[in-house]
Amino acid sequence: MKKGLFCVMVCVMTMFAQQALASFACTGVPRVAMNVGGSVLINIGYGWHSICSPTTTINNVSPDNCRELHKEFMLAQATNKAITFYYDYNNTSGKTCSTLGNWVTPNPFPYFILF
Numbered sequence: 211m212k213k214g215l216f217c218v219m220v221c222v223m224t225m226f227a228q229q230a231l232a233s234f235a236c237t238g239v240p241r242v243a244m245n246v247g248g249s250v251l252i253n254i255g256y257g258w259h260s261i262c263s264p265t266t267t268i269n270n271v272s273p274d275n276c277r278e279l280h281k282e283f284m285l286a287q288a289t290n291k292a293i294t295f296y297y298d299y300n301n302t303s304g305k306t307c308s309t310l311g312n313w314v315t316p317n318p319f320p321y322f323i324l325f
Contacts, residue, residue, distance in 0.1 A: 233297060233298040233299060233300070234296075234297050234298065234305070234306055234307060235294050235295065235296045235297065235307075236254060236255075236256055236294065236295045236297070236307035236310075237254065237292050237293070237294040237295075238254030238255035238256070238292055238293070239254065239255075239286065239287070239290055239291065239292050239293075240252050240253065240254050240283050240286050240287050240293055241253040241254075241287060242280070242283045242284055242287050243258070244280075245260075247263075248263050248264055248265050248266075249261075249262070249263050249268070250262050250263065250264070250276060250279065250280050250283070252283055254292075254293065254295070255307075256307045256308055256310055257310060257311055257312030257313065257314070258312055258313050258314075259310065259311075259314060259315065259316045260313075260314065260315045261276075261279065261283075261315075261320075262275070262276035262279055262280075263276055264276045264277050264280065268315070269315065269319045279323070282325050285325075286325060291325070293323060293324060293325050294323070294324040295316075295320040295322075295323055296320060296321060296322040296323070296324070297310075297316070297318050297319075297320050297321070298318040298321075299321060305317075305318065
């Protein structure tokens with residue numbers, strides 16, 4: 211029992227440590243699409259953002275990881291569950307959720323996604 215509680219505590223502390231680093235975070239229920247080039251596009255209310263490709267590594271997201279992310283995004287969309295993207299832990303861009311752009315690969319790219 212103590213070991214299980216310890217694991218839960220470590221997971222919760224890790225989650226909050228990642229969130230504490232964020233300069234800004236964007237939350238919303240995802241709409242998921244895929245363009246003709248195969249890129250996975252996500253819209254959580256701030257524009258369509260190209261996140262990854264199931265065939266090519268983009269922003270250090272491998273095709274295998276992209277396929278897993280796509281499944282998670284689709285599940286969140288199907289269950290109407292909000293997800294949060296965390297951006298720019300160095301606070302260098304000055305951007306916000308609404309200034310990331312539309313139909314772009316977000317810059318800065320999210321470094322953490324909470325499902």
